[in-house]
Structures are given as C-alpha cells and as structure tokens.
Amino acid sequence: MTTQTTSAAADTTAPTTAPAVEIQGLSKEFAGHLAVHPLDLEIRENEFFSILGPSGCGKTTLMRMITGFETPSSGRVRLGGVDVTDVPTRNRDLNMLFQSYALFPHLTVFENVAFELRVRRVAKAEANRRTTEALELVKLGHLGDRKPDQLSGGQRQRVALARAVVSGPKVVLLDEPLGALDQQLRKEMQYELKRMQREVGITFIYVTHDQEEALTMSDRIAVMSEGVVQQVAGPEDIYNRPETRFVAGFIGSCxxxxxxxxxxxxxxxxxxxxxxxxxxxxxxxxxxxxxxxxxxxxxxxxxxxxxxxxxxxxxxxxxxxxxxxxxxxxxxxxxxxxxxxxxxxxxxxxxxxxxxxxxxxxxxxxxxxxxxxxx
Amino acid sequence: MTATTRAIHLGRQEKPKRGSLLLLIPGIASVVLLGVLPLFIVARNSFAVADDYGGITDGLTFENYAKLLDPVYSKTLLFSLGLGLLNTVVCLVIGYLTSYYIVSRPTNRQGFLLLLVIIPFWTDFLVRTFAWITILGSGGPIAGILGIFGIAGFSVIPSNLAVVLGLLYSFLPTAIFPIYASMRSIDPSLKEAATDLGASWWGVHRRVILPLSSPGILGAALLTFIPTMGVFVIPVLLGGGKDPLVGNLIVTLYTEFRNQPMGAAVSMVLLVLMLASMALVGLALKRSSTKRATTKKTEA
Known part of the structure; x- marks a missing residue:
C-alpha cells in the first residue's frame, strides 16, 4: 500500500524528527460495522494534510480517534513520537476546529480565544498577550468585546481558528471548516487558512469532502472510501496518477x-x-x-x-x-x-x-x- | 420590546374594534373574578379583626402582622424558609446531574428516561405521599430488610427526614424539566470543544454547561422553592405535623383556629416571599446576560 512507501520516504528525508502524527493499525468498529478499517498513516511536521472522502467514508471517525473523542477498536496513535492512544483528549497536544465552530455563546470573542490559556492556568498577563496576538493573526483584534452571535460566519470561523492555535498545539484538526460559508468566502478562507498555517507553523489536518479544497490547499492528501485509505499522495499525484478506480472517479472527472x-x-x-x-x-x-x-x-x-x-x-x-x-x-x-x-x-x-x-x-x-x- | 418597536407596532394597528374587546371579556372576567378579586379579599381580610365565631368584623389593624413576630409563627416561617431552601438546593443538584445524564444519552433513549421522570409526576400527589408512608413506615420494605438483620421496630415516619425525602421526591421532576430543557439546547460540540481545550469534567461544567443552563436552573429554583413553602400534606403525613410549614399554618389558622384575618396575613407574607424570590431570580437572569459584556470591558 501507499502508506508503506510514504513512511519509507519519511524515514529517509527526516530521520531526526518524529512525524507529527503517526497512526498504526487504527480501526473503529460500530455495532459490528467497520467504520474505519485498520490503517497506517504518517503526517509530517508542519504539513497541511487533508483527509478527503465522501460523507460516511470514515474520515470524521478517523479524526475523532486522533483527537481522542472516539476510542479506537484497535491500533495506536502517536503524537510527535509519544503514544497518546490512552491519553484523554484534554491532555493531547492538539486542538480541533469544529464544523459548527463551537464557540462558547456566553463568552466574548476574547474570552473564547483565551479559554484554553485560562483553563491551563497561564499567567494572566501572558494569556492576554497571547490571546491578543492570536486575534491579530486572524485580523479580529478590534472585535474582542463582541459575542459570537454578533459576528458573521467568516468572523466566527476566524475566532474558532484563533482559539485552536492560541496555545501553540502540535496539531490542529479542521472538520469541514468551510462548509457553512458561501462560495466567495470559501475561496478567501482557503487562501487565509493556508497563509495562517504557514505563519504559525502548526501541522494542519484538514477533513473535507470537497476535492477542490483538498487539491488547492494540501501538501498531501489521503483519499478515503468506505473506511479504507485509498491513496496518500500530493495533489498532483492524486489527480494525475490515481491508484484506484475510486480515487480517479472521486477527484475531478474521469x-x-x-x-x-x-x-x-x-x-x-x-x-x-x-x-x-x-x-x-x-x-x-x-x-x-x-x-x-x-x-x-x-x-x-x-x-x-x-x-x-x-x-x-x-x-x-x-x-x-x-x-x-x-x-x-x-x-x-x-x-x-x-x-x-x-x-x-x-x-x-x-x-x-x-x-x-x-x-x-x-x-x-x-x-x-x-x-x-x-x- | 423597546419603545420604538412598540410605537411602530401601535402605529400599524388600527383602533381596537369593539368586536375584539368583546372577545376579551371572558378572559378578563375570569382573571378578575378568580384571581384579582379573591386576592383583594384576602389582602383586605389580613387587615381585618376576627369576631368570636370565625367571621370577620370590619376594621383596619396591623395587629395580625404584628402577631406574626410571635415565636410561634416566626419559627414556622423560618423553618419553612430553611426547609424550602434545603429542598431547592438538593433538588437543583440532583436535577442538574440527572438532566446532564439524560442529555448525554442518545436522543432515542432520552424520551424513555424522561418518561420515567414524568410518570410519577402524573400520579396524584396524595397517592405518592401515601406510598412513601408505606415504604418508610414500620411495615414497609426498609423495615422488613432491616428486620432480617435484627434491627426491629424501624420507622422513619414521622420525622423531618421523611418530610425532606417526600419533598425531594415530589419536586425533583419540576427541577429536572427546566434544567433538561435548557441543557438540551446546548450544542454538544461545546462540551467537546471545552474538553479539547483542556477543561476537566468539572471545568467543562463550571465554565460551559453550568453558565449556559443557568436560565433553566434559576427557573427550576423558582418552581421548587415557591411551592415547597406552600406544601401542607407532606408535613402532616410524613412529619406527623410536629413542624408545620407555612402551608400548614394557613390551613390551621383558617380551619381549626377559625381566625380568617390571621390566615390571610400569613397568606400575604407567603405571597410576598414568592414575589421576592421571583424578583431575585429575574434580577439574577438579567445580570447573567449583561454581566459578561461589562466584565469584558474591564479586562480589555
């Protein structure tokens, strides 16, 4: 399978640093149905990695196993070389950007972004400084006093992103984050997300069913279908050298x-x-x-x-x-x-x-x- | 409604037609006849003087209220307040945890769990209280089990413990429903987001679930506290009537002592207590919605 060749490549190119995320034999069974078949995957440091597939292909379940919201039926998850399979979500050095944004409606934009720093008892001055920085990154420094319901969809999206990166996690997982935005804004945010990912230098795992999004933004893409990873490769290889009938049919027209x-x-x-x-x-x-x-x-x-x-x-x-x-x-x-x-x-x-x-x-x-x- | 929207609303509306006023008459009449008038009579009576045969003579006196300061009455009032508070707090804690449990279940199971809460609620209050006499009494299952272990003659009834248990049992559903309703409207991904951002179980509740379900909790507090004060069956049946609540006091004053003005005065005090607690909750709700905005500004 592709995963074997990619892991071999990673070993030779970057032997000193452990991959950001390393997945071995990970699977999930729901009531006798294999939602995710045992799979191996390596996501490199600072990579913009997409998991692409139609709804119900298991991509969300795979992501939830990485975050720890779902307990895998088998296999291991490593973050930066450390086995986190049995570590609860809150102690995993990763954050998630939810499809619904999941902003706390009773807190202001500033408090939302500062949430993790406060929970983790970061000193107040330091927390305020980093929160302000994160808000600047998403260009919302002037809206700190607003409540989430006073923001537009695009602004909420930015707040959610600032909240996810404020503590400087190793990995940020994004669950179809652009799904709720209109076409124009989507294009803008695709570019913005890519820019911010480079700026903060955090590994992004981007879950989407939109092949165009995956092709334009990703360093590498894993295409999933029916709980099986079909191919892991860069956008050009995925498009020009599909390895399965599904990949060819799902991406572009063929x-x-x-x-x-x-x-x-x-x-x-x-x-x-x-x-x-x-x-x-x-x-x-x-x-x-x-x-x-x-x-x-x-x-x-x-x-x-x-x-x-x-x-x-x-x-x-x-x-x-x-x-x-x-x-x-x-x-x-x-x-x-x-x-x-x-x-x-x-x-x-x-x-x-x-x-x-x-x-x-x-x-x-x-x-x-x-x-x-x-x- | 703000002043401007109200003005617009009125501006759009034409003069109320005679027909629509006619339609309001049954409603207004029932409110006046069944609500306002009796209340007015009770309020008037609370300032009247009792005659020797249970009737009322005219007169205007504050003596009925002054008598309430007598330890006999004030003790009952304070005891009621204390028991009401205790029952409310315990109901809220158990109600909150129960609601959270129900909300965390899959949607198709929630209906069944709620039904388990509702069914006893539909059963007659008196019947349920008698059931507790059977359960806690000397011939009941608890006494039976304890009897096996050689502890004979067990009975919780009559006691204040039995009263508390009875009150708790009676008011738990009224505490669960509003809390459940407000918890159900909380997006489940908020809990996941808080966990993802490092919050513990307690942190998730303190920082997210509790503040977001506070309208339901305050509503539940109101629905539990106020009726508890007016309960009179439970203290009699489960507590043996030794420590009456305000409700018992009112019944006793009207029926046994045949002192209508005193009963009316206690009723008015109870009414004021209810209004005060409602105002308090209303204030708390208003504050929780505006407080955030202001605290934010001071931080920024």
Missing amino acids: NLLDVQAPAGAEGEEVAVEVPGVGALRGVLGETVPTPRAGTLLLRPERIEVRRAGEGDGVVGVAETLTFLGEEWHLHLRVGEHLLRASVSSLVKERDLPGLAAGDRLSLSWRPQDARIVVR
Whole structure:
C-alpha cells in the first residue's frame, strides 16, 4: 500500500524528527460495522494534510480517534513520537476546529480565544498577550468585546481558528471548516487558512469532502472510501496518477472503462481490448502479477479530439456539446460507451470550427495518460 | 420590546374594534373574578379583626402582622424558609446531574428516561405521599430488610427526614424539566470543544454547561422553592405535623383556629416571599446576560 512507501520516504528525508502524527493499525468498529478499517498513516511536521472522502467514508471517525473523542477498536496513535492512544483528549497536544465552530455563546470573542490559556492556568498577563496576538493573526483584534452571535460566519470561523492555535498545539484538526460559508468566502478562507498555517507553523489536518479544497490547499492528501485509505499522495499525484478506480472517479472527472488488465510491471505500456471500441493503449498503474479485471482511467482533458479521418485513434460520434466558458464538454458515443472529453475554447475555435452534434470525431491520447488499475 | 418597536407596532394597528374587546371579556372576567378579586379579599381580610365565631368584623389593624413576630409563627416561617431552601438546593443538584445524564444519552433513549421522570409526576400527589408512608413506615420494605438483620421496630415516619425525602421526591421532576430543557439546547460540540481545550469534567461544567443552563436552573429554583413553602400534606403525613410549614399554618389558622384575618396575613407574607424570590431570580437572569459584556470591558 501507499502508506508503506510514504513512511519509507519519511524515514529517509527526516530521520531526526518524529512525524507529527503517526497512526498504526487504527480501526473503529460500530455495532459490528467497520467504520474505519485498520490503517497506517504518517503526517509530517508542519504539513497541511487533508483527509478527503465522501460523507460516511470514515474520515470524521478517523479524526475523532486522533483527537481522542472516539476510542479506537484497535491500533495506536502517536503524537510527535509519544503514544497518546490512552491519553484523554484534554491532555493531547492538539486542538480541533469544529464544523459548527463551537464557540462558547456566553463568552466574548476574547474570552473564547483565551479559554484554553485560562483553563491551563497561564499567567494572566501572558494569556492576554497571547490571546491578543492570536486575534491579530486572524485580523479580529478590534472585535474582542463582541459575542459570537454578533459576528458573521467568516468572523466566527476566524475566532474558532484563533482559539485552536492560541496555545501553540502540535496539531490542529479542521472538520469541514468551510462548509457553512458561501462560495466567495470559501475561496478567501482557503487562501487565509493556508497563509495562517504557514505563519504559525502548526501541522494542519484538514477533513473535507470537497476535492477542490483538498487539491488547492494540501501538501498531501489521503483519499478515503468506505473506511479504507485509498491513496496518500500530493495533489498532483492524486489527480494525475490515481491508484484506484475510486480515487480517479472521486477527484475531478474521469472516464472509467472496464478492461481486462494484462500481467506486467508498473508503468509498462500495454494494449487492452474494450468491447465495442477496440484495442486501447495505456500504462499499468501498478504491477499486475496475473491478468485480472481492471479499470482504464482517462481524464476528459487528456483526450485529443480531431475530425475523424485525420488520425488513427478511436472514432466517436459527438452526442452533446456543452459550453462552460473556458472550455467545452463533449459526450462522445464510442460503441456502447459514452466518453467525456473536454476541449478548450481556443482549441475548439481553431481546430474544430462548426462542430455540431452528430459529427464524427477521432480521439487519441498519450499512453501514459490512460492508466490501468486493478483496485 | 423597546419603545420604538412598540410605537411602530401601535402605529400599524388600527383602533381596537369593539368586536375584539368583546372577545376579551371572558378572559378578563375570569382573571378578575378568580384571581384579582379573591386576592383583594384576602389582602383586605389580613387587615381585618376576627369576631368570636370565625367571621370577620370590619376594621383596619396591623395587629395580625404584628402577631406574626410571635415565636410561634416566626419559627414556622423560618423553618419553612430553611426547609424550602434545603429542598431547592438538593433538588437543583440532583436535577442538574440527572438532566446532564439524560442529555448525554442518545436522543432515542432520552424520551424513555424522561418518561420515567414524568410518570410519577402524573400520579396524584396524595397517592405518592401515601406510598412513601408505606415504604418508610414500620411495615414497609426498609423495615422488613432491616428486620432480617435484627434491627426491629424501624420507622422513619414521622420525622423531618421523611418530610425532606417526600419533598425531594415530589419536586425533583419540576427541577429536572427546566434544567433538561435548557441543557438540551446546548450544542454538544461545546462540551467537546471545552474538553479539547483542556477543561476537566468539572471545568467543562463550571465554565460551559453550568453558565449556559443557568436560565433553566434559576427557573427550576423558582418552581421548587415557591411551592415547597406552600406544601401542607407532606408535613402532616410524613412529619406527623410536629413542624408545620407555612402551608400548614394557613390551613390551621383558617380551619381549626377559625381566625380568617390571621390566615390571610400569613397568606400575604407567603405571597410576598414568592414575589421576592421571583424578583431575585429575574434580577439574577438579567445580570447573567449583561454581566459578561461589562466584565469584558474591564479586562480589555
């Protein structure tokens, strides 16, 4: 699995410092149902790490086991090399930013942010100084006297963030923190969160179902589905080199064709037979010891579309054409399959003038853009 | 409502129509006939002079109130106040913990647990009190169990301990409901946030749950304290009537002593005590909502 390769990489690059979070064989069972299958994960120091998956994939349960709100059915959790599996939440050097923000409604913004310092009996002057600093960080220094219900959604979000980082924890976990904000504010906050994470130098674990958020903000992403970590990698690898059918389908848009994967080594160029389409070229996404059922993954924007007859690619018939501004989305009938292809507006105007539904088009792609996976 | 909103509200409204005034008559009549008038009569009687046959002669005197300073009466008043306070405090503590327990259960279990609290509450007050006589009395299960261990002749009844137990049992539901209601509206993630920020069990309660459920707690205090003072069945049945409460005193003055003006005077004192405690709670509620803002400013 990927986790083994990433942990090996971490060992060689940063052998002196322990990973911020280290998870070994962690699982959670609810009434006979495995919400999180045993998994290993390493989150590095100062990393912006996302756990991405659809609702019900186990990402929230995984996060709650890291915070200690949920007791794992098996496995260990280490924070900075220290085993905290049996340490209660309040003694774990991490804080959480809740989806609902969970600001204390009876306390002012200042008191909310100062909460942890007061609970931990930090001297008053010191606590006030650090609270003021944290409020400055989120640019809310002037609103310390307000109550949470006098703030906008975006401001509440910032207060919650200031409260989570004020004590300088090793890790901050963020549970879909932008879910309640409108589109415009989301974009702004994505940038802000990233900026603050760099500024405070704290490891962020960001839980989200929004693939775009994960891609734009993260250093690395763990994609989860049905309680299983599908792939852990950087945003570009996740998008361009998905290791499972689920990852390809969940992130971005992708053509998924059922094929019989031949035996071969990872990266080997092969041809696979797709009924009604013909032989398609692609590369093996992983080493396949014996032939087995697999999926051919092909991103719409990686398909080159030309007028039929110009090339020797696969031929399809345009069924629908949708204009999206910077690009066109095409649905192409190839045999019994419907393939999606996207063409930039420039290319369409220049190379495909007068394109209309019913036109015959030839499709081609570089072999390395068609990956064959068996998971 | 602020003055401006009220003005706007009135401005929008046309002159009340005759029909709507007619509709108010039954309501106004019942309030006046069943509430204001009897209260007025009792208030008037408390300043009147009793005749020898249980009736009332006209007259205006403060003697009835002056007599209340007599140790016989003042002792009962103080005892009632003390017992009321004790019962309220114990009810609040147990009610708070019970409510917290119920709120922490899964939503589908909460209804069942509340039902367990409500069912006895629906049962007649008198029946429940008699049940306690059976439980605590000489022939009851406690006496039976103790009998096995050779402790014979056990009976808690009559005693003040039995009175306290009876009061506690009777008023616990009225303490639980308001506290439960205000606790249920607290976002569960606030508790998790406080824990995450390092607060212990006690810290979570002191800093978050307790302040946020204070409206319910104050309401529960009111609903427990005031009725406790007026109870008269429990002290008679469980306490043997040795240490009467204000409620008993009023009943005794009206029925046995046939001294209506004195009974009325005690009733008025009880009423004033109730109003005072309501005002106190109202003040506390108002303060808890404004206090935070002001303390903040001094800190900043």
